[in-house]
Amino acid sequence: MSVATEIIKCLGHIPMPKKPYKRPFHDKTWLHHLLYFKEVYDLIRDKDGEIVECGVGHGHSLYKLCMLSTYEGKGRKITAFDSFEGFPEPAAEDQCAKTAKKGQWKVATSVTIRQLILEEGKLDAAEVDSLVTFVPGFFENTMPLVKERPVAFLHLDVDLYESYKTTLTTFWPMIVKGGVVLFDEYNQFMDKWPGAVKAIDEVLGERAKDIQYNKAANRHFIVK
Structure with missing residues (x-):
């Protein structure tokens, strides 16, 4: 079975965006990532x-989560945290050959x-605004304001040591039993994002x- 056929079989009526990346939407990497989320x-x-979701970037992962929540039909809400100002000042733990910059x-x-x-999800404005709440600001400022709530699905794509440490420390206690945390950066990107791995291991301790590991998507996750 081809990747595209498997995606269509698993996702059914979830609309594929016309241009989720500069490359075509049927790109295998994008499809593997979508199937992984599913x-x-x-x-x-x-x-x-x-x-x-912490770390929204271009919004591609958030788009997938919106579609999954919409077609699940349970009214599961999404909160998206991002500075929308780029990286904060990287920590010493983030230093590597390709050094991140503020x-x-x-x-x-x-x-x-x-x-x-x-445009791509075929949702109207009221649906999107009811489904997604955006929380702009650097994590050091927004995480202390987060109210306790049950979280079933946490996607972290925050790259840097302090960002992972702050977000995972905040939300790990809120993850329900059987809930999931997805890490966009872990061992597969150790040379590029060493601070991410260090922070995740420190927060999770023995649970790390x-x-x-999902080989097809080249991503890591944990079930609480």
């Missing part, structure tokens, strides 16, 4: 709790991402040994 999302269908990854705004979801 497979992990299936683990929480019988769990209560919302979806949280302000990198200032690539989109909540307005442009909302528009992406509207339970992190699972």
